[in-house]
Amino acid sequence: MAGHAPAPLTRAIVAQLENGATTMLPSEAAIDAAEELARRFGLPLWQLCLTATDANRFVLRIARAVTKRPKVLVHNWCYHGTVDETFAISVAGGSAGTAQARPGNTGPQVDPSVTTRVVEINDLVATEAALAAGDVAAILIEPALTNIGIVLPDPGYHAALRTSGNKIRRTPHCR
Ligand SMILES: Cc1ncc(COP(=O)(O)O)c(C=O)c1O
DSSP states (O other): OOOOOOHHHHHHHHHHHTTOSOOSSOOHHHHHHHHHHHHHHOOSOOOOOSSHHHHHHHHHHHHHHHHOOOEEEEETTOOOSSOGGGSEEEOTTOSTTBEEEOTTOOSOSSOHHHHEEEEOTTOHHHHHHHHHTSOEEEEOOOSSBOSSSOBOOOTTHHHHHHHHHHHHHTSTTOO
8 A cells, every 4th residue: 555665575476476477266375374364363264355345345244144234334434445335424414323325436236325334433422323223243444544634543442442343242143
């Protein structure tokens, strides 16, 4: 994202390209990466992807499968790549994070009001209200908003969000 070219990274990429330029199928390097991730984070299964958009899509699918809930909660004017559910903004005067399509969201596969709830960054009261509807599978956020200038989180905001998010996991459907 920052566009710099650290020499070790460039060397590693060139070395990998010399093995073949396709990134379509998993390689032995994927096994090494997965084993290292498992070692560091203590989780046995890893899905590798090529973009942050893909990572977001994958994790939302897993969250829906685990929680049996349909929606994702995001920040107003967030940026998460081309994840359809996140091209949403809040509805003025709407309650519980009611969402609508963002201006310029051309031809969404599904109306974001069906897939998404939207709250302002740093608004924990609104977040709790949006979660109270009981249909949010995951909270997907950037550490700081980057799409409308940089909007920083208040001190303690992320920790409070994790506490709210943990309540999603404690609902009866979730394993
Ligand atoms: C927070 C965040 N999510 C997702 C993306 C999309 O990344 P990609 O182009 O790898 O899909 C970006 C790219 O800037 C990002 O900053």
